[in-house]
Amino acid sequence: MTQDLATETRALLASLGVDPARLDGGSLAVRSPITGETLAHVRETTLAEADREIGRAAQAFRTWRQVPAPRRGEFVRLLGEELRRAKADLGRLVSIEVGKVLSEGLGEVQEMVDICDFAVGLSRQLQGQCLPSERRDHRLTEQWHPAGPVGVISAFNFPVAVWSWNAALAFVCGDSVIWKPSEKAPLTALAVSALVARACAAFGDEAPDGLATLIIGARDVGEALVNDARVPVISATGSTRMGRDVGERVARRFGKSILELGGNNASIVTPSADLDLTLRAVAFGAMGTAGQRCTTLRRLLVHESVYDALLPKLSAVYAGIKVGDPREEDTLVGPLIDADAFEAMKRALDAARTAGGRVHGGDRIDINGAESFYVRPALVEMTEQVDCVREETFAPILYVLRYSTLEEAIAIQNDVPQGLSSSIFATDVREIEQYLSATGSDCGIANVNMGTSGAEIGGAFGGEKETGGGRESGSDSWKAYMRRQTNAINYGRSLPLAQGVKFDV
Numbered sequence: 001m002t003q004d005l006a007t008e009t010r011a012l013l014a015s016l017g018v019d020p021a022r023l024d025g026g027s028l029a030v031r032s033p034i035t036g037e038t039l040a041h042v043r044e045t046t047l048a049e050a051d052r053e054i055g056r057a058a059q060a061f062r063t064w065r066q067v068p069a070p071r072r073g074e075f076v077r078l079l080g081e082e083l084r085r086a087k088a089d090l091g092r093l094v095s096i097e098v099g100k101v102l103s104e105g106l107g108e109v110q111e112m113v114d115i116c117d118f119a120v121g122l123s124r125q126l127q128g129q130c131l132p133s134e135r136r137d138h139r140l141t142e143q144w145h146p147a148g149p150v151g152v153i154s155a156f157n158f159p160v161a162v163w164s165w166n167a168a169l170a171f172v173c174g175d176s177v178i179w180k181p182s183e184k185a186p187l188t189a190l191a192v193s194a195l196v197a198r199a200c201a202a203f204g205d206e207a208p209d210g211l212a213t214l215i216i217g218a219r220d221v222g223e224a225l226v227n228d229a230r231v232p233v234i235s236a237t238g239s240t241r242m243g244r245d246v247g248e249r250v251a252r253r254f255g256k257s258i259l260e261l262g263g264n265n266a267s268i269v270t271p272s273a274d275l276d277l278t279l280r281a282v283a284f285g286a287m288g289t290a291g292q293r294c295t296t297l298r299r300l301l302v303h304e305s306v307y308d309a310l311l312p313k314l315s316a317v318y319a320g321i322k323v324g325d326p327r328e329e330d331t332l333v334g335p336l337i338d339a340d341a342f343e344a345m346k347r348a349l350d351a352a353r354t355a356g357g358r359v360h361g362g363d364r365i366d367i368n369g370a371e372s373f374y375v376r377p378a379l380v381e382m383t384e385q386v387d388c389v390r391e392e393t394f395a396p397i398l399y400v401l402r403y404s405t406l407e408e409a410i411a412i413q414n415d416v417p418q419g420l421s422s423s424i425f426a427t428d429v430r431e432i433e434q435y436l437s438a439t440g441s442d443c444g445i446a447n448v449n450m451g452t453s454g455a456e457i458g459g460a461f462g463g464e465k466e467t468g469g470g471r472e473s474g475s476d477s478w479k480a481y482m483r484r485q486t487n488a489i490n491y492g493r494s495l496p497l498a499q500g501v502k503f504d505v
């Protein structure tokens, strides 16, 4: 590849409306995992500036909450229009900054457009309810009010979509949004902020200054956000270690957190599975995004009667899949994000070997020189679910285990600390329903005849146990961005007390 990535990046950022002055002179070096080259030096937000930005967001909230919700929806509609227009450029920028193949970069922006559309409809459906009162001439209702500024901490692997799942909902719910993106992906955050500014300009004066703010930097800036009592809701995506810290800090000040943390997702391949479909689904689930989704398929539990039919085919797909520069059209697996990710993958594979695992693949491949980290995805046959299999390694490693009964497979699947996504491959309706029942998968997402990744925005997204319990995106996830208020209204002339209590004065 001879094309200069830094030059292309600057051209993309300029067309997306980012001020070129933001790309030089800072202390945060932004590298592309495609070649390892430096794209920009972004200035980090100081703690004093972060404090000011949070103050601006708090101020913006005070006016934004008074704009009628369907009008707020109109703002999100305009943002969706900006994203539609910017899809090609922003998708390409995502691909450059985090190394996704282009179709996944574009898919990520499509996910942003989709959640904007969802939120526009939602802006007319933030429904409370009316409940029967036990008292005569009383009405009991429940309504939802804007919560306040929402802090969004996002990870490198979905550098822009995760912000949008939170922000599109937060905006229609009447909240302002403060974004702390991954230090590995500040450029796409700058680009999205520029698009938000365009949507604000198109919307006019009703969009207050500070409605969407951006703070860029390391842990100290994130901590300042998490500790700040002016921010009642913190939505954080990333590692379980980070989420535990965020959850504790937010709980200590009685804020609410929405945590979307590690996954260790499994699929069960049953005797009745359609093996061709299974093979394709497993390939995308385990190797898509180079194994760097929180929903990536990490464990494959295969029934002993189909193991020998499936494994050779799967090994052949693993050996043949195109790993390469994500700018090339036929590439399916791009680079790992950085050297640390590669080291973590090596460590996990060493641990698996020591525990008796048979490792196929996993070697580094030289595609674009020493500063980039491309690997052949690894398939690891294990005889049991040892400790290293219970950990999430953010790399393309698929552990494969045999099972003999569905109960055993479900037990193995659930016997990990994480609980994000899961799936079963089956055409036997009894096995499918058992898997989806209360005694089946313990995850926030349980799919049938598809992989564990690639969720649509319409459903609630998130998981149980060490995944953190938060829900983002579709269904009624919006409720986490609002505060609930119960209203009992007496329209009579007497004052009956609940539970028949008498208190006559």
Ligand code: UN1
Residues within 6 Å of the ligand: 157, 158, 162, 237, 292, 293, 294, 295, 452, 453, 454, 455, 456
């Ligand atoms: C993530 O990896 O943090 O379901 C999110 C999926 C995507 C989102 C992944 N829609 O794979």
